[in-house]
Amino acid sequence: MALNRLFSNLIISTTTSTICKRTLHASAISYASKPNIVKPKPGFGKSYRRIVHFPEEYTVKPLNVTNLAGRDPVSGRVVAKGIGGGIKHKYHWIAWVRDGPTEGPPQEEKVIQIIEDGCRTAHIALVGVGDKLKYILATENMKAGDIIKTSRHLPRIPVRANEGDAFVLGALPTGTLVHCIEKEPGQGGLYVHAAGTSGTILRKQNDRIIVQMPSKRLFSFDQHCMAVVGRLSNVDHGDTPIGSPQRNRWLGNRPRSGLWHRKDGRHGRKIRPPKPVKEIKNPKNFPLPTIQLNMVP
Numbered sequence: 001m002a003l004n005r006l007f008s009n010l011i012i013s014t015t016t017s018t019i020c021k022r023t024l025h026a027s028a029i030s031y032a033s034k035p036n037i038v039k040p041k042p043g044f045g046k047s048y049r050r051i052v053h054f055p056e057e058y059t060v061k062p063l064n065v066t067n068l069a070g071r072d073p074v075s076g077r078v079v080a081k082g083i084g085g086g087i088k089h090k091y092h093w094i095a096w097v098r099d100g101p102t103e104g105p106p107q108e109e110k111v112i113q114i115i116e117d118g119c120r121t122a123h124i125a126l127v128g129v130g131d132k133l134k135y136i137l138a139t140e141n142m143k144a145g146d147i148i149k150t151s152r153h154l155p156r157i158p159v160r161a162n163e164g165d166a167f168v169l170g171a172l173p174t175g176t177l178v179h180c181i182e183k184e185p186g187q188g189g190l191y192v193h194a195a196g197t198s199g200t201i202l203r204k205q206n207d208r209i210i211v212q213m214p215s216k217r218l219f220s221f222d223q224h225c226m227a228v229v230g231r232l233s234n235v236d237h238g239d240t241p242i243g244s245p246q247r248n249r250w251l252g253n254r255p256r257s258g259l260w261h262r263k264d265g266r267h268g269r270k271i272r273p274p275k276p277v278k279e280i281k282n283p284k285n286f287p288l289p290t291i292q293l294n295m296v297p
Helices: 002-033 245-250
Strands: 050-052 065-067 107-115 124-129 132-137 147-150 166-168 177-179 189-191 199-205 208-212 218-222 226-229
Touching: 147 166, 189 226, 199 218
Parallel strands: none
Antiparallel strands: 050 065, 107 124, 107 147, 124 132, 166 226, 177 199, 177 226, 199 208, 208 218
């Protein structure tokens, strides 16, 4: 009896020790192989292509950037798979707020130079006003030497604005093409930044201005929101072919080779041979009976 109790105690102790070792080992593996890192999702207004290092005060000097290549700057995980490589560009700081006088004649500014910016699709213009310089988005026909006007005055009669001028939406006539539209007065141009795009002022409802966006949706803005007149530059951007895979890599787009294909693999859609030709002909074995007609009922 004593020997049986001893053997049973030994078996229970060995099994409990092995179970404890296994649980500890399994728990250690699970914690080590699954670190508590939440992978961020693309979108939500966050760019995983580059980080721009903005100084405290506005400057027209090109700003330094840190290319992310589609990775999260904190964890280093790949978030956007389609981003990678690309030529390193300097970032030009755009002055989104076009501020002018609320009364009297508009403020005049001179276009000094039109340049291309690698960090955006539309061209940009270097503008001088007084003793200050700033960058704005260039319009379709803007050139060096042009004089553009800026005003926040809301007149009783709509103004006749030229391309590149900035006025409040309530001061522009119906049918005017606009871009860099403010979301709220004084906030700065937020809508319509892409190359070759523009919105159209459709109508006025009380103190609101209805604008048709490039997506054909209708947005209602406050009449005191600023907007720039004209269509944005680099109109042929969307119609220009990339031309080569190497140029696509220069643009910062990662190759898409090696992806899952719908028609390949075990679970993919199979490509089967077409069915044989089906011959369509009138049946000759079953002729229709002849019907004889007469005038006698």
